[in-house]
Amino acid sequence: MECREAREMIHAACDGELAAADRQQVLEHLAECEGCRMYESVTNCLKLRVQAVGAAADLSSAGAILTRAIAAAPTRTTLLGRFLPNVLGMTTFFRAAAALVVLSAAVFVVIVLVTPAQSMASMVLQKHRLREIGALLLDSNANCCKDLEEWFESRTGHPVDVPEITCKGIVMEGGCHYKHETGNEIYLAAYTLEDKPVTICVCSGPNMDLEKGESLVIGGTNATLNRGKDYTLISWRSGLNVVALVTPFDAERCKEIFASIKSPSE
Amino acid sequence: MPLEMKEEGLKAGFAELVKPHQEALFAGAMQFTANRADAEDLLQETFMRAYIGFKRAQDIEKPRAWLFKIMRNAYINRYHKKRRQPSKVSYDEGLDHRVDEVFSRGGDDPQEKFFSQFLDSEVVSALNSLPDQFRESVVLCDISGLSYEEISQVLDCPLGTVRSRISRGRELLFHKLYDYAKERGLLPKGEKGRSDGM
Numbered sequence: 001m002e003c004r005e006a007r008e009m010i011h012a013a014c015d016g017e018l019a020a021a022d023r024q025q026v027l028e029h030l031a032e033c034e035g036c037r038m039y040e041s042v043t044n045c046l047k048l049r050v051q052a053v054g055a056a057a058d059l060s061s062a063g064a065i066l067t068r069a070i071a072a073a074p075t076r077t078t079l080l081g082r083f084l085p086n087v088l089g090m091t092t093f094f095r096a097a098a099a100l101v102v103l104s105a106a107v108f109v110v111i112v113l114v115t116p117a118q119s120m121a122s123m124v125l126q127k128h129r130l131r132e133i134g135a136l137l138l139d140s141n142a143n144c145c146k147d148l149e150e151w152f153e154s155r156t157g158h159p160v161d162v163p164e165i166t167c168k169g170i171v172m173e174g175g176c177h178y179k180h181e182t183g184n185e186i187y188l189a190a191y192t193l194e195d196k197p198v199t200i201c202v203c204s205g206p207n208m209d210l211e212k213g214e215s216l217v218i219g220g221t222n223a224t225l226n227r228g229k230d231y232t233l234i235s236w237r238s239g240l241n242v243v244a245l246v247t248p249f250d251a252e253r254c255k256e257i258f259a260s261i262k263s264p265s266e
Numbered sequence: 267m268p269l270e271m272k273e274e275g276l277k278a279g280f281a282e283l284v285k286p287h288q289e290a291l292f293a294g295a296m297q298f299t300a301n302r303a304d305a306e307d308l309l310q311e312t313f314m315r316a317y318i319g320f321k322r323a324q325d326i327e328k329p330r331a332w333l334f335k336i337m338r339n340a341y342i343n344r345y346h347k348k349r350r351q352p353s354k355v356s357y358d359e360g361l362d363h364r365v366d367e368v369f370s371r372g373g374d375d376p377q378e379k380f381f382s383q384f385l386d387s388e389v390v391s392a393l394n395s396l397p398d399q400f401r402e403s404v405v406l407c408d409i410s411g412l413s414y415e416e417i418s419q420v421l422d423c424p425l426g427t428v429r430s431r432i433s434r435g436r437e438l439l440f441h442k443l444y445d446y447a448k449e450r451g452l453l454p455k456g457e458k459g460r461s462d463g464m
Binding site: 008011012015044046047048049050052053057061065 | 380390
């Protein structure tokens with residue numbers, strides 16, 4: 001055995017980390033090497049001296065430091081965890097994941113279900129002059145076209161293609177009428193009531209139906225009522241047509257208006 | 267179980283896990299930081315980090331190595347971001363000569379006499395002058411009493427590397443103490459002057 005190898009083993013032996021077979025080899029080397037015997041003696045003394053440094057230190061406050069640390073430890077592991085409820089003992093990671101799923105679902109609901117309807121209602125209410133509505137619909141680049149597609153499709157279950165409709169659309173004085181090549185037609189009429197814009201949309205064509213919203217019957221007519229943030233919408237079937245009344249009034253006032261008008265198709 | 271009770275149970279379990287190792291950790295922290303106040307801060311930070319980890323998973327297989335690893339990471343992050351580079355000194359050169367120089371002519375029990383003449387602060391100073399990789403291995407082994415296997419887990423290195431670092435670390439420590447003794451005239455009487463130019 002070389003001295004270099006033996007000396008590394010001497011340290012391990014000094015630390016009680018040497019296997020029996022290796023220890024025997026080291027002992028055999030020490031028996032015939034004075035330099036390594038001296039090295040072993042120095043190593044043992046050096047280790048004892050360093051150990052004495054550790055033993056001399058006053059470590060009595062370690063327990064108090066532990067107590068302080070536990071008392072000061074946050075009850076929630078992270079800033080994120082602090083704001084998340086600890087449901088079913090879930091870890092912060094799973095709580096964060098659950099929160100992300102809930103948040104994503106909420107964003108989905110807002111974007112897919114609420115935004116188009118509010119956007120359309122806002123457009124109808126703010127741009128209640130029919131010429132302006134018609135002009136907007138004729139502009140295929142306007143966002144309102146997309147809104148209109150989704151709005152009608154979500155309420156009628158029937159897909160519409162606004163750019164094609166608008167290409168064939170005719171802007172009329174007092175109202176707009178659009179005819180799609182599939183046979184579907186949309187009629188928009190608006191007027192001012194009590195200084196508020198009221199819009200009537202008439203959609204005609206096959207497979208038009210309304211299923212969403214609160215059901216109501218007024219004057220023998222079955223209708224559906226939907227409440228938006230800033231509008232109330234009543235829609236009803238009239239033959240093959242679907243008629244929608246959009247107003248900024250509350251539901252009760254909207255029902256009164258509904259009761260007082262006659263659908264253009266009637 | 268109410269959250270408060272669960273939290274109290276966790277704290278009690280954590281304290282039970284840590285108590286057997288708290289003094290070894292403190293001793294290691296004292297050597298890592300070379301300053302009692304910093305050591306107390308490091309120890310408290312270690313306990314807090316460990317508690318957060320303990321809340322995630324309570325089945326810690328080797329708690330001592332786990333705690334020391336947390337402390338080492340906390341120390342590196344907080345106190346020692348720019349770590350010292352490994353020394354490029356050849357530790358083989360001149361060791362035999364120096365050992366012979368100190369101990370061959372020192373009378374009875376020269377080793378004990380040589381090492382006992384240093385103050386603790388001088389030994390600590392010599393330890394702190396070692397490159398990190400050697401210093402932390404020696405401190406973990408001799409001051410904190412970790413096994414080689416535990417040290418390899420703390421330092422994330424193979425067992426052979428631990429063995430090598432400890433032996434070379436101690437040799438370098440001897441060189442440092444020798445230089446200090448020579449500088450202060452503490453070498454045994456009748457010793458020869460250093461002739462190898464190290």
